Amino acid sequence: MLGNFIFYNPTKLYFGDKAQENLAEAVKPFGNKVLVTYGNGSIKRNGIYDDVMKALKEAGKEVVELPDVMPNPTYFKVDEGIKCIKVNEIDFILAVGGGSTIDYAKAISVAAGYDGDPWQHFWVEQNDPAPDAKIVPVGAVLTMVGTGSEMNGGSVITNHKQKLKIGKVFDSRVFPKFAILNPKYTYSVPKHHMVAGIFDIMSHIMEQYFSGDDDNTSDYIAEGLMRSLIESSRVAVKDPHNYEARSNIMWTATWALNRLIGMGKSQDWNVHMIGQAIGAHTDATHGMTLSGVSLAYYRYIMEGGLHRFARFAKVVWGINPEGKTEVELADAGLIALEEWMKEIGVATEVSSLGVNEGNIEGIADATFGMRGGYKQIKRDDVVKILKSSL
Amino acid sequence: MLGNFIFYNPTKLYFGDKAQENLAEAVKPFGNKVLVTYGNGSIKRNGIYDDVMKALKEAGKEVVELPDVMPNPTYFKVDEGIKCIKVNEIDFILAVGGGSTIDYAKAISVAAGYDGDPWQHFWVEQNDPAPDAKIVPVGAVLTMVGTGSEMNGGSVITNHKQKLKIGKVFDSRVFPKFAILNPKYTYSVPKHHMVAGIFDIMSHIMEQYFSGDDDNTSDYIAEGLMRSLIESSRVAVKDPHNYEARSNIMWTATWALNRLIGMGKSQDWNVHMIGQAIGAHTDATHGMTLSGVSLAYYRYIMEGGLHRFARFAKVVWGINPEGKTEVELADAGLIALEEWMKEIGVATEVSSLGVNEGNIEGIADATFGMRGGYKQIKRDDVVKILKSSL
Numbered sequence: 001m002l003g004n005f006i007f008y009n010p011t012k013l014y015f016g017d018k019a020q021e022n023l024a025e026a027v028k029p030f031g032n033k034v035l036v037t038y039g040n041g042s043i044k045r046n047g048i049y050d051d052v053m054k055a056l057k058e059a060g061k062e063v064v065e066l067p068d069v070m071p072n073p074t075y076f077k078v079d080e081g082i083k084c085i086k087v088n089e090i091d092f093i094l095a096v097g098g099g100s101t102i103d104y105a106k107a108i109s110v111a112a113g114y115d116g117d118p119w120q121h122f123w124v125e126q127n128d129p130a131p132d133a134k135i136v137p138v139g140a141v142l143t144m145v146g147t148g149s150e151m152n153g154g155s156v157i158t159n160h161k162q163k164l165k166i167g168k169v170f171d172s173r174v175f176p177k178f179a180i181l182n183p184k185y186t187y188s189v190p191k192h193h194m195v196a197g198i199f200d201i202m203s204h205i206m207e208q209y210f211s212g213d214d215d216n217t218s219d220y221i222a223e224g225l226m227r228s229l230i231e232s233s234r235v236a237v238k239d240p241h242n243y244e245a246r247s248n249i250m251w252t253a254t255w256a257l258n259r260l261i262g263m264g265k266s267q268d269w270n271v272h273m274i275g276q277a278i279g280a281h282t283d284a285t286h287g288m289t290l291s292g293v294s295l296a297y298y299r300y301i302m303e304g305g306l307h308r309f310a311r312f313a314k315v316v317w318g319i320n321p322e323g324k325t326e327v328e329l330a331d332a333g334l335i336a337l338e339e340w341m342k343e344i345g346v347a348t349e350v351s352s353l354g355v356n357e358g359n360i361e362g363i364a365d366a367t368f369g370m371r372g373g374y375k376q377i378k379r380d381d382v383v384k385i386l387k388s389s390l
Numbered sequence: 391m392l393g394n395f396i397f398y399n400p401t402k403l404y405f406g407d408k409a410q411e412n413l414a415e416a417v418k419p420f421g422n423k424v425l426v427t428y429g430n431g432s433i434k435r436n437g438i439y440d441d442v443m444k445a446l447k448e449a450g451k452e453v454v455e456l457p458d459v460m461p462n463p464t465y466f467k468v469d470e471g472i473k474c475i476k477v478n479e480i481d482f483i484l485a486v487g488g489g490s491t492i493d494y495a496k497a498i499s500v501a502a503g504y505d506g507d508p509w510q511h512f513w514v515e516q517n518d519p520a521p522d523a524k525i526v527p528v529g530a531v532l533t534m535v536g537t538g539s540e541m542n543g544g545s546v547i548t549n550h551k552q553k554l555k556i557g558k559v560f561d562s563r564v565f566p567k568f569a570i571l572n573p574k575y576t577y578s579v580p581k582h583h584m585v586a587g588i589f590d591i592m593s594h595i596m597e598q599y600f601s602g603d604d605d606n607t608s609d610y611i612a613e614g615l616m617r618s619l620i621e622s623s624r625v626a627v628k629d630p631h632n633y634e635a636r637s638n639i640m641w642t643a644t645w646a647l648n649r650l651i652g653m654g655k656s657q658d659w660n661v662h663m664i665g666q667a668i669g670a671h672t673d674a675t676h677g678m679t680l681s682g683v684s685l686a687y688y689r690y691i692m693e694g695g696l697h698r699f700a701r702f703a704k705v706v707w708g709i710n711p712e713g714k715t716e717v718e719l720a721d722a723g724l725i726a727l728e729e730w731m732k733e734i735g736v737a738t739e740v741s742s743l744g745v746n747e748g749n750i751e752g753i754a755d756a757t758f759g760m761r762g763g764y765k766q767i768k769r770d771d772v773v774k775i776l777k778s779s780l
Contacts, residue, residue, distance in 0.1 A: 002573075002637040004406025009399070015654065016394025183392075215625075217618040217638045221645070224614030228607040235605075247392040248607045251653070255611070263641070264405065 001214045002264030009258055011151040012178040015251065017243070019182040023055035023141070026178045030137050031091025035084065037066040037105055038096040046188045048143055052096055064088045069097065072279055072286065073104040075119050075159040081108030082118070085136060093138045095176075098189075098197070099147025099156075099286075102140045106155040106174050109136040123157055123166040129173065140179040144189050145250045146197030146287055148204060148257030150179035158280055163366060165280035167272070181254070183247040187240060191345070194240065196287030198233045198249060199346045202226065203271055203290040204256040210298070211266040211373050213307050222261045225252050226316045230340060237344045268373030271297050274382055277366035282354040291346035292353045295338055296389035300381070304374030306330055350389040360386045391604050392654030399648055401541040402568040405641065407633065409572040413445035413531065416568045420527050421481025425474065427456040427495055428486040436578045438533055442486055454478045459487065462669055462676065463494040465509050465549045471498030472508070475526060483528045485566075488579075488587070489537025489546075489676070492530045496545040496564050499526040513547055513556040519563065530569040534579050535640045536587025536677055538594060538647030540569035548670055553756060555670035557662070571644070573637040577630060581735070584630065586677030588623045588639060589736045592616065593661055593680040594646040600688070601656040601763050603697050612651045615642050616706045620730060627734045658763030661687050664772055667756035672744040681736035682743045685728055686779035690771070694764030696720055740779040750776045 014022040027034065034056055043049040056063050066084050069077060084090070085108060095105035111118035113134030121127050129135060140150045147154065153170035186194070209222040229252045235245035255261070274297065275289035284292075302309050310326045313319040313333025321329050341348050355363065364382040375381070404412040417424065424446055433439040446453050456474050459467060474480070475498060485495035501508035503524030511517050519525060530540045537544065543560035576584070599612040619642045625635035645651070664687065665679035674682075692699050700716045703709040703723025711719050731738050745753065754772040765771070 001634040002405065002641060004408050006402065006404055006412070008402040012396065012398040014396055015392065018394050022396070215618075215621060215634055215638065217615070217622075217641045217645075220614035220618035221611055222614070223617075224610035224612070225607070227613075228605075228610035231605060232607075244391040244605055247654070248605065251392060251607045255607075255650075260645075264637070 002216055002218070005264050007259060007263055008172050009151060009175065010172060011175045011258075013151065013181055013254065014178065015181045017182055017184050019180045020051045020055065020141070023052065023180055024058040026180070027056065027059050027061060027092065027094065027139060030139070030177070032062050033064065033089060033091045034061045035064045035066055035088065035090040035093045036096060037069055037081070037093060037101060039067070039069050039098075039101055041067060042188065043096055043143060048096060048141065048185055052094070052141055056094070064090065069101045069104045071100050072158045072165065072283060073100050073107070075157050077104065078107050078111055078118070078157060082112045085112040090136055093136055094141065095138060096141040096143065098142070098144025099149040102138070102142070102149035102176065103147070103155045103157070105138045105140070106149070106153065106170060107157050109138050110170060110174055112136060119157070119159060123159075123168050126168060128171060135173050138174070138176050140176040141185070142179055142181050142250070143185045144193060144197060145186050145253045146200035148201075148253050150176055150181065151254050151258040154257070156276065163280050163362070165276040165366075167276065181250055183243055183250050186246055186250060191237070191240065193285065195233075195237065195344045195346050196285045196291070197253070198229065198236070198287070198344060199291040199341065200287035201229055201249070201253045201256045203287070203294060205229070205261065206294070207268045207271055208262040208265070209312070210305055210308055211268045213305065214265075216265050218261045218263050218265050223315045225256055225261065228252055230316070233344050266372045269370045270373055270377050273368050273370055274363070274385065277363045278350060278353060278355055280366055281359050281363050284353040288347040288353055291341055291348065292350040292355070293385065293389060295334065295341070295348055296350070296385045298334055300385050300388070301373060301375040302330055302334065308374075309333055350386055355386060355390065357390070392606055392608070395654050397649060397653055398562050399541060399565065400562060401565045401648075403541065403571055403644065404568065405571045407572055407574050409570045410441045410445065410531070413442065413570055414448040416570070417446065417449050417451060417482065417484065417529060420529070420567070422452050423454065423479060423481045424451045425454045425456055425478065425480040425483045426486060427459055427471070427483060427491060429457070429459050429488075429491055431457060432578065433486055433533060438486060438531065438575055442484070442531055446484070454480065459491045459494045461490050462548045462555065462673060463490050463497070465547050467494065468497050468501055468508070468547060472502045475502040480526060483526055484531065485528060486531040486533065488532070488534025489539040492528070492532075492539035492566065493537070493545040493547070495528045495530070496539070496543065496560060497547050499528050500560060500564055502526060509547070509549060513549075513558050516558060518561060525563050528564070528566050530566040531575070532569055532571050532640070533575045534583060534587060535576050535643045536590035538591075538643050540566055540571065541644050541648040544647070546666065553670050553752070555666040555756075557666065571640055573633055573640050576636055576640065581627070581630065583675065585623075585627065585734045585736050586675045586681070587643070588619065588626070588677070588734060589681040589731065590677035591619055591639070591643045591646045593677070593684060595619070595651065596684070597658045597661055598652040598655070599702070600695055600698055601658045603695065604655075606655050608651045608653050608655050613705045615646055615651065618642055620706070623734050656762045659760045660763055660767050663758050663760055664753070664775065667753045668740060668743060668745055670756055671749050671753050674743040678737040678743055681731055681738065682740040682745070683775065683779060685724065685731070685738055686740070686775045688724055690775050690778070691763060691765040692720055692724065699723055740776055745776060745780065747780070
């Protein structure tokens, strides 16, 4: 049953192979000094950097650059961004990159206006910015698909000193004001990262879907998104320049995590919690940490959500339920998931990510177990799940 | 393939059986003088009027009332609203009702700031408001479900003098700033109007879905919405106070026509065009005009979109394709649609709406045929479709 909720998502999305033509117009309202933040500089090789600088020049902006945002952006790097915003009196932050870069831009947009310890206040204690908080507006040019960060308030930051990777979901004031979504901008992403992104999307959908057993429109939308993603991912791994497939994947990613399919329903999110703990200990690619733990996790909790797992098998994977018990049907759905994961080439066991007997206890310590799923997960459950995936 | 598009939908939705508790907070930012517009006064009998007035009082607003908005709101009534806004120097319009009332509020919100002939300019010539146009902001309290007007720019107005019913889709400046969506507010809607609304939703989805034969995420989302709507409608017709079903129907309605499932794809919309022409000639309930013409229309165009109609049968209605030709499968989908329509009790022929040999030609004259569907519909096609449904 749909519970009470507020849905408000004012991010303006420019989608398509001509999306960047809107950038100059999109940044115009946001003040003169623009901080352009990006990753390792691949955008200088594939032409995206040039597109962005041309648009900012056209809009008459003064540009400051902050490169070298790493995958799994660190709190150390956030500190650098805070100083950069203050010293340069930045009016607007333009993140050019994937989820890490956009998450980072949101982090510094909020942290720069907070006088205390932002890590402790926003990430550890999960506070929201004050009603009158100064938040530097953010825009995004997406170059890698998966996290959905382009249309939400999520900001996952890793603190290496504390061995913690924590996601904070900020309110709509922190959502990107706009995002430029050009599927062709994702063509040059290496296959490893493309498929990790695809699994990140699938995981976002599954972690909202595998909770509750009521009749809820959100779950039907989730099924549609999963069916589209599976179809398009199969095309994209064989033909990464297939525009239709890449555009469907990009659009699915945005709607997988902009709050829509979680509205009014309980959610799980333990795969992300365990995955983030693995990430903090191994620095493995985010999507791979999720795929690595998913099969073990869902098999561990399946019994508590049998109806939903059976529905997943039937609706999402098209498995004929005739002649199968509910358990057999549910099992068949997870087997289909596993086969698809192998087909697209993502990790199916945590051992491949650098998880071993030596760090399992530390990962379990760093996992914040969430309520809301089909089974309440405690520390020893995390250990069991990880061990079953070695 | 997803084409280039901009998605921007800044309407804030408050959903649930406690949604109205947010009304005072939601109206606060919008100036002192609030015009409350509503229909025939049923809101005074079911308590919604009292909820609204209490919230406006709490927010310290000065209230002007404009009742008696009719189903299929007329341009004559729009004129009254324009005068009312000017005389009372209205800052904000709160529409309390269904699609007709909200469409009406949007119409007067734009028309009051335009110096020329608003009917000719916005509806007949389909112009957009000027960049610096004065638009009175609108909010909505939804009491009847179907049109999706609570989260879009649509405004359908009927001009009786000209025997025209025309929809104008305004840009995001005209979207409601917020909408209060309480499923319980829809409980007292008579069954005739409830099921007409349900078919209106189904029609919105089908008219975006039955176009193109590419692989497009939007169509997968549409299938999810249709599956949810069919399921919930079957519960709601038997048990109108079933909160789960009514809330799913309400939520589906919003997402069926807030642009999401039409993004980047071709669309049809001829059922609405013919339905609106029927409405202008008969004043029949909007959803019934759509249901009345749909079966005849889709059977008329089916051949041109055989793959999609077969997919509709398989995915939306769960029909087993084994042993069926594509035509047989597509046919079976439309038979399932027809059976469902009879089950929930909507019109399946235009004859039941007052269409007859005498007014068919006039209806065909008043129909604006749209391109984008599986068959280009001209005037004589409309006549054939209507005749086949007598």
